Every structure is written in structure tokens, then in C-alpha cells.
Amino acid sequence: MKLTIKDYKSELHNDWCPGCGDFGILTGIQMALAKLQLDPDKVACFSGIGCSGKTPHYVNAYGFHTLHGRVLPVATGGRLANTDITVIALGGDGDGYGIGAGYFVNTGRRNVDFTYLVHNNNVYGLTKGQASPTLAKGKRTKSMPEQAIQDGINPIAMAVAAGYTFIARAYALEPKYTADIIARAIQHKGSALVDVLQTCPTYNDLYTKEWYEGADLPEKTSRLYKLEERGYDGKVHDATDAEEIVAKKAAAVARSYEREPIPIGVYYEVELPTYEDELVKRIPSLKEHSLAETDTFKRDVNPLLEAMR
Amino acid sequence: MKLTIKDYKSELHNDWCPGCGDFGILTGIQMALAKLQLDPDKVACFSGIGCSGKTPHYVNAYGFHTLHGRVLPVATGGRLANTDITVIALGGDGDGYGIGAGYFVNTGRRNVDFTYLVHNNNVYGLTKGQASPTLAKGKRTKSMPEQAIQDGINPIAMAVAAGYTFIARAYALEPKYTADIIARAIQHKGSALVDVLQTCPTYNDLYTKEWYEGADLPEKTSRLYKLEERGYDGKVHDATDAEEIVAKKAAAVARSYEREPIPIGVYYEVELPTYEDELVKRIPSLKEHSLAETDTFKRDVNPLLEAMR
């Protein structure tokens, strides 16, 4: 029987601020799961710490609300132990690009098959609105005593350099589009990054719903545009063609610096062997079943001891 | 009286392996210091942990051999406390791009005025030759039981994305060229990354002196070329021109993927306000003297207490 969004909602009372962009991302996740008809018992959401980190509690699936900045290693361990599970990692921009930057980079090198959603609201929400790593130098939200003194990082360019094989950007207040992107990210074989532009009505008075909608612009034109609508194709069609890969990467990087308007959609996509594929070569038994389903208790270590005679 | 290389050599007995590329980098540093005639009492070298981490002990200047992967925060703290000092941070590729990746990224966002040299030998030398983050997937040195299962990172592209304002690559066995690059990096106002290709004769049998020299190639042509010799100019000439910046960044990224031959020289360079410049705006006294030279012991806190009446 068909699963609907409701089936992916937990009963927990939600405590985000009214109008928080996280609601849109949560809906996007639930819509994507429904769209793919994934069994809640076969899905695990991992999160870092922050307002965004509470997301798994609201999703009716296995939920792991871990440590600040460590969601990627934890999710990686989970995925490698149980490849029967669809793994979704998520967290804040501070969580993922600041304290978690080292794991963001090193995880990209592995290409483990999971999806990583970053709630990009330009602030540290749960600690009351300090600048997050995505806030550009010189900017200042109402919650900050001074302008940002550091440059904002470019998550898309970072992801390209780190080696993510699916790199996209979505906008929290467009849940349907976000859901489509998330669904594609989940279906992608390999590490998928979705940087979701998220509003924080409580602390971020710079990048608000109105700002994204361009309410202040002469023609009230949105400050966002969809890459595919302007004929951009980030997909590598021949993954064996090093030149195409470099060209697509360079293109993605160039686009990633566009600010007005900001491109959303898929910046880069390529099908390459995953970490799991490589492991199967080393541990043939993984072809039959995941480690979680393997009986590891009947090993004979005597040959090893014999060799020590 | 003129200082010579000898003035920058410490008396300590060196314990690197014979023929280690680190000797070339050490010489490069000493030549650069001599070239710039820097007073050894006004220079501080900070390093991480690894074979490369021992470098400061061999340089006759203040030396801080810190923790594995933490050299950038330590050097940043040192520099901010004492802006009268020329700060050189250095360490291994594992130290800087692996365990230190988070600091590599976040440091790039600050543009503190110092130079960072990465001894890029594709292995963890001091722990006996495991794959370092720069070793490409599928490669295997004689010290590894299996092929590298993760992708190698692209330090140049990472540095571009992170925001370093001077990004170059050198080759350890060309000390003079390395010295020129290091000297330019030191003179650059802002965070300068110099990724130095380094041979590790003990563990890295893939990228050896002979390999770099192309001894195995039909025409024995070097596997390296100098960017400037092929008319490449990575310097941003108008730092206020966002387009030029993006274009130069994209160009640097594209070049950074070239493997045969590998470009060395300056990939990217731009003059932007440093973190120190920004601090002066907040703390005017810094214009007169560094914090190390400031008398911070005559503060009157009564106004603060008064306000609590």
C-alpha cells in the first residue's frame, strides 16, 4: 500500500521558530521519501547539532542526532556497517562547513553512497545568530555585534574540489523543488551534497523570504534561478573522459560564484565507483550481504596462530 | 652586515632519511630568508607533526613544533598576537590536508598575513608510509598493503575555494625555484599557500626524483613545467573586479587538474585586505603597535562596573 508524506512524520511536537526555513527542508525530505516510497524501517537520518540537527526527530525513520560537526563520519560508519539502509546526513552550515569542514572535505574523497543536506542559513541558529561560515565578509545580521570579518566559504566549489559526485543547491521555501533535488540525490550512487538555502526569520534579517523573492528589486524578480531553466547541464555524460570531468567541474565552480541571481539545481553530477564498490573488491562477501547481516562469529583464527610457530 | 644562508641554519644534527625531499624545502626556506634578509629574531616557523614537522628545529629562527594538524590555528594565534613577526607555517600533506583539512579551509577564509608550506610527499612519512590525502585513488606505494581507496584531494582547487590569496606550487628538488616562490609568498600580504611536491625516497616509490624528471619518458622530459613559462598569469590585476577574480579562480582550478605535466609556479594571486587590516579598524591601537608590544595592564574597568548600578 502506497506510503504518503504522513507516514514519514513523527508525532513529536516541533520546536522550531514560526516560519523557520527548516520546516520547508523537513517537508522536502518527507516528500522525497514518499516519492521514492522508501520503507521507514530502511531509512536512517543522521544529524549534527543545531536547530537543523533536530530534524531527524521529526522524521518517521531511524534517527541519529549526533555531535556538532561529526555527522559525516557517524553517517559513514552507519552506512558502511549496513548498506541495506538509505542514509541521509544533514546539519547546519556551521556544523558542516565550519567545525565539520575537515570531514566535509575528507568525506568527499570517499564517495560513500549517501545524501548530505546542509541547512544553509548563514548563522549559528541554536547559539543565537553568530555568523556562520557561509556569511560573506562585511555582512552583518541583526544578531551580530560586528560585521563578519572572515570570507564566506563557497560550499559548491568546496564540494567540487573535495570530490562529491552529486552537487546541488535548493531553496528551503520551495519544498517541492527541494524534494525533487533530494530524491535525485538519494537515487544518485555516491556522495551527494545538497546545499539548501534556508531562511532564519529569527536571526538572519539579510537573507529573508522577501530577499530571496526579490521583493525589494524593481521588478520584484526572484534572486534565484534554476540552472536547468538556463540550459545548464552539470552532468558528466562520459565518466571515463577526464577532460569532460574537468570542464564540468570548472563550469560548476564558475557558476558557484554567481550571486545575483543565485543558481539552484544540480551543479555537478558524475557516476563513479562508490566506496562500497571498492570494498566489495576487497571483501567479496559484501556482495551477498551487508556487514550488519553477516555472521562474523564463526571465524577460525588458528591459521593465524599456526603462522606464529 | 649581510646575512647568508648559514645564518639561518641551526646546529642540530638532522635526522631525515638520506635524499629526503625535505632537505630541498629546508634549503628553500633558508635561501628565501637570506634573500629577504629577515632578522632571525623576527621570524617564527610553526610546524605540525611528521617528518616535515621537524623542519623548524633546523632553521635558525624561533621554532614551534606543535601538534598534528593544528599548525594553522597555532600560527594564526602567534601572528595575531605579534604582527611584528614574519610567520611561516609548514607541515606534511597529511598534517595539512587530512587531519588539518578543517583548519586549512577555515584559515583560508581569514587571510591572515602568513605563509603556509605543505610538504606534499603523498604519504604519511613518520608513520611509515600510509597513503596521504594527496595520493590518487588506485595508486599504491611500496609501503601500502592495498591501493588507495579514496580520491586524492586537489590542494590548489581547495585553496582557491577556501580563499587563500596567494596559491603556488613548487618542487622540493629545485630549491632555488622553491626559494623564489617562498620569498614571494612571504612578501605577499595575506595567507599564502605553497604546495611543495616532495620526494620521499623511503616510502614513495611512485613519485621519485626520476619520475619527476621523466627519466622513464621517451624524451626524458620533465613531468613539471613552470606556469609563467607557458604564459600563464594567475595574478588578479584589479582586485575590485569580481569578474576577473572569478575568471582567475576558475583558470587556477582548471590548471590544478593538469597531471602530465604538472604545473608549478603561482596559480593565483590577489591583493585583498588582510585579517590584520580588518582588526585595525576595530582596535585602532593596533595601528601603533602589535598586541605583544601593547601595555594591557592599565585598564580602568570602573565604567563597566558603573553601568551595572
Add this chain to the structure above:
Amino acid sequence: MQKNRLTWMIGGPQGSGINASAEVFAKACSRAGLRVYANIEYHSNIMGKHSFYRVRVGDEDVRSYRDKTDILVALDHETLAGDGDHRRWATHFGHLQDLNEGGGVIYDSEVEFSPSEAQRKDLRFYPVPFMDIIKKALEEVGKAEQARRYEVMKNTVGLGASLALCDYPFELVAEVIQGQFKGKRSEIGQLNVRAAKLAFEHVKQNFDIEGFPYTLKPGPEPKARILAKGYEIAAIAKLKAGCAIQTYYPISPATDESVFLERQQRDYGLLVVQCEDEISSINMAVGAAHMGVRVATATSGPGFALMVEGIGFASMTEAPGPVLVLYQRGGPSTGLPTRQEQGDLLFALHPAQGDFSHIVTAPGDLRETYQDVFSSFNWAERYQLPVIVLSDKKLAAIYTTIDKLELKYDEIDRGERFTGSEWTPVSAKGPNDGHADGNGHGDAKEYLRYALTETGISPRSRPGIDGGRFWSTTDEHDPDGHITEGVEMRVAMVRKRMGKLALAAKAIPEDQQYALHGPVDADLTVVAWGSTKGTILDALQILAAEGTKVNFLQCRLMRPFPAEKIAEILRKAKRVVAIEENYSGQLATHIAAETGFLIKDRINKFDGRPFSEDEMVRAIRNALAGKVEAVVTNVH
């Protein structure tokens, strides 16, 4: 009729501004010569979750909060009835149970609640039309239609209404409210004053408040008295000590200290750096310390867990700092981010691999915080090691009156330093001296950063000083600061580094190490540390009035630990009970480790809430009666 001893409580969803009115009320009382002790309980959440703020007022010193309040201002239904209606596992059942006999409940008449729901006949209920009053105030300035935007003024309305009840001079409060809104925001200030006034009058007109049993009268104008929070005091101590750099990464309850300092950057020329994480904070701090400036950081448990390698780094390289204020919160792991716990003592005492030297101190109140944070910078530079000052959520957040804040020990001592030109060689032993081919060292003609000297301290230098050049490494090293794995040198260097603890123990004033409060010949000795100090002193006063003889051994300097002195006191004690806000009794464990005196009777509170005066009194009474059990709060 109870005069000038009153507890006022306001509760509402996070983000509803209860802090504002509570602190206005507190300030208005403090300025008028009354003593105040105010504390807040809130969730790790930005908006909507239940929070409440207690303000205890008295004309004598108040150093703790009471279980029960006299006036409750409820901005929402949950404050009255709890969250059982929307949570599977209720976390509380409302504050009606927390009112004293005959207490008053001011609540928004728009809230769906009828006094009958309360199973108490003794309470007085004052339903007030919060929004109507706000609308009224807005009408007067022709902004009636914007009422929703000003909904946050509800807390001011609640405040105004309660002033009528306790019969407090309105002007005193009006002045404080106005003071909160400077410059062009002063108009909003007037609006708030007006709303408060209207509420004040509404209550006077619509309810019979004559003979409401709990009232307040202003006292004599106080002198140097201030009203402060713990994190402010810690920050000011850092400024006074000459701290040049504070590094930090946001984390409750430590963030406030750094944000406070951030605001002082321009005026005091202190640099505050917001780092990418705590690993960066501690390492930047160590790098700066080696440059010869005074440097500090602040964090709480989860952040401290990331700083431990940096602590070892600082200690091994003998960096003169940093000073780290560790604001403990409910653990383990992320735990209870905004709640109270004294759970990090044992961790702070052994925070890294190997044996190494560092200093750990735990001030018991705001004055001690001021002194210890200040002194810590001297200790850090004198002994060239990191210093940890243990604070906690309670000390950070309590808002309380202090009579004249002063330093008893106020000299700046930067320790032994290499002074460049006028340097006089120190006599330095070489570990191989006397050995046939031991290249013994004898007198250091040249400067050696890690020289083995008679004083036990290697005078420090810093980059930029001619002839003061040195190397340093986290590996074991020789006097030059170069790596060595030699046995004699290793042993000599370990002894030098660890020996500094004995030097510190000798030099640190006894009254900064521990204190015995109360009668020497007590029937029971309460052993405790840190922020429970005030609560215990308040409780002891009450118990003394009852004629019981209890004293209080306050442990303050945790490392180096005054083992002999403490052991002596404990051995003399008739009976001993350790009272701590953690599960296991970490101080008791530490005392046993250092002295061998094992305190079996441990009263622990680990529910994330500090002891109230009443809970402390009961706990000590129980202990006297031989009943030792964990204490669980019933005011959530």
C-alpha cells in the same frame, strides 16, 4: 504580612521576553537598596519552549533561590498547567504548585484557564487582558492596529500588574524600563512604561489587592552596590588582568562571556576571535601565549572535550597560558546544554594523556570568580602552564547584587622572563653533569628557553626579543627545545614541569585554596565546591537559627590540591557529607584520591537544576538525621 522578602516569578515561552521584565524588576529593586538573587531556567531552544525567571528579593543578603514564589506571572497556559497536553512524556506540570500559601497568580485572561483547575483554594488569581492593555497603550500613540507586532510587550504588562500586587513604587521601575531603550528606541521605552502603567492601574482598579500578603518597600540608597551576572564578572576580571586576546567558539553557557568581551574590543583594545571550533580556539590561544601576551578562552563541556590536546600542548611546551573558564553544564555529551551541573571536575583534573602540570580552580561565587580569574593570569605566566577556572551555568547566569567588587590580591606578576640585553645567566643543571662524557651544562652563559634552573622555572622569552631565540616542541625536549629521547634529560624535564605544582601550592594564598565556614566544632561538616557556596551559606544561616551546628568546608583550588590541610579538617570533623550537583560526587572522589579520606555520605543532585535554599536545608537536615539521598527538584 511578609515585607521585603519576596520571590517573584515570570513564566512563558522562550522568546517572549521574560528576561527583560525579570531583569528590569531585579534592577529596580537593587537600585532601591534591596538585595536581589535572580536566576533563569530555559530550554536549549530558540522559541516556544517553556522558560521561567525567578527574582528573589530581600533586605538581607540573598545568595540562593527559594522553592516557592509569592507572585507568578504566567504569559501562557503551559506556565500554569505544564506540557502534558502536547508531550508524550510530560516534563513539568505547571507552576501553580510552586506558589506560597495565598500567593498571587497574574495571567493573561485570553489563556484558556479557570482557577478551578488549580487544586488550590488558597491562591489569588488575577486574570489580566494583556493584549487589550497593549492595544490601549498603542492607541494613545495611534498605533492600535500594530498590536501584534508589540505582542512581546506582554511581559512588561505582567511586570506592571505585579508591581500593583506587591505595592512597589511604580516610578522606580519606569525609570529602569526607560533606561533599557536608548536613543531612537526611547519611544518604544515610553510605550513599555505606558503599558506597564496601564497594567498597574488595571490591577489596582479591578481587583481587591488590599492585604495582599507579600509586599516590597525600597530601602536606603546603596553605595557601590552593583547587579551583575557571573559571565560579566569573569569577563571584567580578564580585562583587568590585561588579557590581550580571547578566542572562543559559541556554546552555551559560555558564549555570553565572549560576546560581552567582543563589545569591549574598541574601548579596551582586547582582541576577541570567533574561531571555527574549540580545537582552533585553544590552539590559537597557545600560539598567542608563546608570543608573550596574556590570552584566554571560555567554553563548556563539549567544547572542552575538543581542547584537551591543546591543554597537553600548552603544558608540555610550558606556554604561559591560556586561562580557560570552563562553564559546566548538564552532561554527558551534549546533555542539557542550558542546565546546571558540576560534572566536569574529574575531567578537568585529568584532561589529557600522560602526567602533566596545570592549575584548576573553582571559585564559589562572583567575588571569588573576579579574584580567581584575575589571579589565574599571574599563575599561568609564573608557572608557564594552562589554568582552568571551573564555573558553571548557574554562576554564569545568576543575576545578583554585589556590594563593592574588589580584588584582595591585585598585583600583576608576569613571572621570570628573559630580559634581553640586561639578562643575567641563570645557573642551570645539566642532567648529565658529573657523568664522564656527560657534556654537563653548568651555568647557562647563553639563554636557554628550557634551562634546568635552581628556581625550578625556566625564564621565558618570546619571538622578537634579540638573543631570546628558542625552539619548542610537543615531543620531549632538551634545554634548547630540541627533541630528545635521552633518559636523563627526560627525567629532568618531567621533574621540572611537574615540580611547578609544588611551587604554586606554596605561593597561592591559603584563602584562595579553601575555606572553612561556620563553627569549628560542628556536628556535621558539609564539603562542597563551586556555585553551591551561596546556597549552603544561606542554608547554614537558617540551620544555625534552629540551633544546629553545621560547618562548611569549601574546596576552591583543585590542582594543586591542599591535601594536608583538607585531610586535617576532615579527620577532625565529627561527621562529613559531600554535597554536589553531579551524579557521582566528583569532589568527594578527588578528595579521596588526594588524601585517602573517603567521604561515603554523598548528597547529589543531577537533574540539571541547582539546589534551592529549601532543598539544601532539607538535605542537610536529612544528613544530620543520617538520611543521605539524591535530591530532585520539583520546580522545573
Add this chain to the structure above:
Amino acid sequence: MQKNRLTWMIGGPQGSGINASAEVFAKACSRAGLRVYANIEYHSNIMGKHSFYRVRVGDEDVRSYRDKTDILVALDHETLAGDGDHRRWATHFGHLQDLNEGGGVIYDSEVEFSPSEAQRKDLRFYPVPFMDIIKKALEEVGKAEQARRYEVMKNTVGLGASLALCDYPFELVAEVIQGQFKGKRSEIGQLNVRAAKLAFEHVKQNFDIEGFPYTLKPGPEPKARILAKGYEIAAIAKLKAGCAIQTYYPISPATDESVFLERQQRDYGLLVVQCEDEISSINMAVGAAHMGVRVATATSGPGFALMVEGIGFASMTEAPGPVLVLYQRGGPSTGLPTRQEQGDLLFALHPAQGDFSHIVTAPGDLRETYQDVFSSFNWAERYQLPVIVLSDKKLAAIYTTIDKLELKYDEIDRGERFTGSEWTPVSAKGPNDGHADGNGHGDAKEYLRYALTETGISPRSRPGIDGGRFWSTTDEHDPDGHITEGVEMRVAMVRKRMGKLALAAKAIPEDQQYALHGPVDADLTVVAWGSTKGTILDALQILAAEGTKVNFLQCRLMRPFPAEKIAEILRKAKRVVAIEENYSGQLATHIAAETGFLIKDRINKFDGRPFSEDEMVRAIRNALAGKVEAVVTNVH
């Protein structure tokens, strides 16, 4: 004439292959029925620094090394004379002083050294032309000109030469050498055998070695005896326990264990992941543990310092693991990366903020390592917490004979698990049961991951099991695994988590908790832990022979700690001395913390070298004579 009790030492620059010949020699002796104890000392360096390998051989059990050797093979000048010539601060003065009366010194005649330099007339010197012999061996296969490339064969030459001295059957060694070179490398094996043989003959022909006092004779063919290193035993225990994943980041002396496991991936279907750092290692491990597989990691001090937040995470979320083998090394900070120390006990006992539960055990030798590492996986799953096994550089690296390696407790116990369909609801208390509106919980009809049960354990589930769905968080949580800050729930959850320690204490076999070796009615009780076990047992044997009555209390399970039992033994003891390889006496501190029994007499060794049998004997003799002082090695 001393038969079958001999110590052989080879010294040379790092990278000169001394390990190879030492281990060949050890194996050749072990196979021939002799017992072997071999250990290496080397620098944190890849090439050039001085290292040496000791092989002690005997026909009875040998569990420690001796101060003095009988035969020294010196591959370079430093091995003979130390490094005073090229280091400002000499780290050692050569090994000539480490030879027994009349011992033999085999050295490369190319080395600039004359026996007269040694201030000892008793020694026998055997200069051997190492390179000439290598050339000769190469000539025979027509490779004379490649001599330089084969320089590393010097160590084999040294070995061959010494076999002549101690008069050991050459074939036994030849066989082992050949065995080291499989497949197409077998030619190199033949070369080495040949070089060794030539050296063997050279010595026999050119020197009068008749009556050389130290000789070896093969014994009876041993049965199940093996020759192993500690890290191999730990790794095999992990395999046997069903470990599915090992995560790690390279660090000495822990790396070897992971590299050993990496080699077994194909055959045993175990996954080894080399991570970017230790933060990643521990967090990947916790993520995997929650997926229901057995998972482990291994590190040493600096890496452990980065794992502490992960330990708190695992404990707070009740992850069934990981099992972490902590190989202690010289600290603090980077310290002495390749040297011995027992310096991380107190850190491992309180490795993170707050009070939380974890298990810490410290096996004393390879057999105990095998058992404890194996059992740790059962404990981790039964009590749903991380387990730390304390090992150290010495246990990791010693190469020693073990008679038949077996597990006394060999059952696999995975603890209480949610079994899906056939799940029978557990009776679970709600913290608010009984409370008026307490939404009491009673019997859990549905599955709740963090249910408060009668057994004190919440049966665990894992993703992928129908109906076993759950949430988890590092914040305090309710039975569903959702965040709560409620007081009753907080208290109940803390009690559940901490209560598991008592369950473990009851269930873990007493002989895995501690052991009292030797006579009950001793004049002195030595208290110690971990890798000093073998040394102490060897020393006690010698002392017993002298008629002194000393016994040895070995502490093994550190948390939960068997306080009563230990206290009882200590109270009964006539005199107690704690002997540890650290500066402060960390076990003594821990015992005092847990029992109140303060051991004042502490003999510590903190020079980065393990106790030798002789040092231990002297130390205990001193203790008996009331002399308690630190021990410093004189064999560097």
C-alpha cells in the same frame, strides 16, 4: 659457563634491519624449544637514529628483559660509543657498559673503534669485515658490484657471527631466514643465509671462541607454543570476537594492530577503514555500532585525546561499542612516541564531560590481552557502552613465546536485543508513574529503544529491523529517544545509564578483575597494573629464592573497580608499595579515589623505558628496606 640463559643484543641505526635478524634469532630459539622475550628500543624517526633489539632466551619462562647482555652486535659506532660526538646533549653513551662480565662484542671492523676505548678489560671483541662478507656472498652469485644495494644484509652478518659465539646450530637459523623470503624473493633468502653462514665460519676460523661463556642448546620440540607480539594478539582477539569493522588513524605504537588486521580483510571479511583522523575513527565506529555490528578501533594518547567527545557520544546514546585498544606511550602531548609509559589511566577513566558509564580494563600480558579484548565485545553489547582496553608500547611490541593461547571465557554474548516479530514487551517504568498527570508508562506494548526496564538494560534494536525504529540523541532523552529536559526523566535516565556499571561489576568474572599473586602472608605487597606484570612475576621468583616474602596485587578491571575486594586485601597487607611506569602513580591515585586506601609508597619509572627484571628486583628490595625512589634506566 652459562647454558641456555642468554641475552643477545643488536644495535644500529634505524632502517638497518636489526629487527629482521633479532626476530629471526628469536624464532630460531623458540622453535627449538627455548623460551624467548625480545623487545626493541627505537626513536620516533625513520632512518639513522640509534635503535637496539634485545633477545633474552631461557629454558624456563622469561617474562622480562635483563639489564645486561652477553653478546652485543654493533652495526655502527654509536652502538659502541653513544651520540655524545654529534649531539650537544648526549642521550646515551653506548652499550659496552651493558655487557655482562666477559661478554662478546661483534662489530663491523670498518667502524672507527679500538677496544682500548672501552674502559673494560673483561670484554671479548670480535671485529668482523661486514661488507667483505656481503661482497663474498654476492660474488658467489656474480653480483659483487651490487654490494651497496645489499648493505642492509649487515644485520644478517651480525647474526651469523653471533651464532658461532653462542655455539647454536646454524641450520635452525638458516631455515627461519629462508622462511622470511617467499616466492621470487627466495633468492634473496639464499643470499642472506649464505652471508650469515660466511660470517658464522669467519668467526669460527678467525677467533678463539672456545670457552665463550654464554651458549645455547636447542631443547625438546615444543607443542602449541607460538612466538607473538602483543598487537597481533589483540588483533586476533578482535577477529575471534566477530569484530566487523576496525577504524583507525596511524599512530605509534597502535598502527601495527590495524595494519595487521588490514592484511586479514579478504580472508576474514573484516572491514578496516583508515580515517582522516581519530575524531573520524571514533565517530565512524559509533555510527557502525548503532547499526548492530561489532566494531573496534585502536590508538595511543594523542589520538585518544581526539576521541573523547566520541566516547561521551557512545555512552550517552548507549551504543554497543566500540571496543578501543589504547596503546599508551610516553607523554604528555606528543611526548615520546615510541617509548613506554603507563600514563593514560586517569585520563581513560574520566575522558569526557559529565558523569557517564564506560568500562576500562588493563590486561597484564598477552594471554590476558587475548581474553580481555575478546570479552570487551560482549561487555560493550551487553551494557551498551564503549570499552577501553589499556595496553602500551611494551605489550604491543614485545615478541615473546606463549604456550598454547586459549580463551577461558569464550562464549559470544550479544546482550538484550529487540527481536522484531517475536518481541515480548518488557515491563518499563515511567518516571512519572503514580504522578496525577504523569502519563505513566507501565508495560511497553510497543518497542522503545530507551525504555526504563526492570533489568536495567534497554533492549537494543538497529536500523533495518521492522518495528524496531528509534531515535537517539546526545542530548538527554526520553524512552523514544527524543530530547527531554524534564527533571524526573533526566534523573531516571542518568540512573539507568550509570546503573549498568553495577551490573557489569557483578557479571565480570573475578579473575578478570584482579589477581593476588604469591603468598598471602607477605611482608610486602606490590600493587601494579598492566604490562609490568611479567617483570614483577620474574622478580618475585628471584626474591622468593632469596627467601623474601613478597606478593603482588594486580589490578586489571579499572572501571567498574572492585573497590571492596581491593580495599580488603590492602587493609590486610603488612606493607604496600605501588610500582608504576608513570610519574605520579596513577593506579595508586585511582585506588585511593575508589577505596580511600592511600598508598604513599610509590616507585615510579617515567623515563620512557620499561622496568628490567634487575631494576624491578632492586626496586622491591629497596622497598623492603624502606627505600622508595624513582627508577631510572641505564640501558638507553
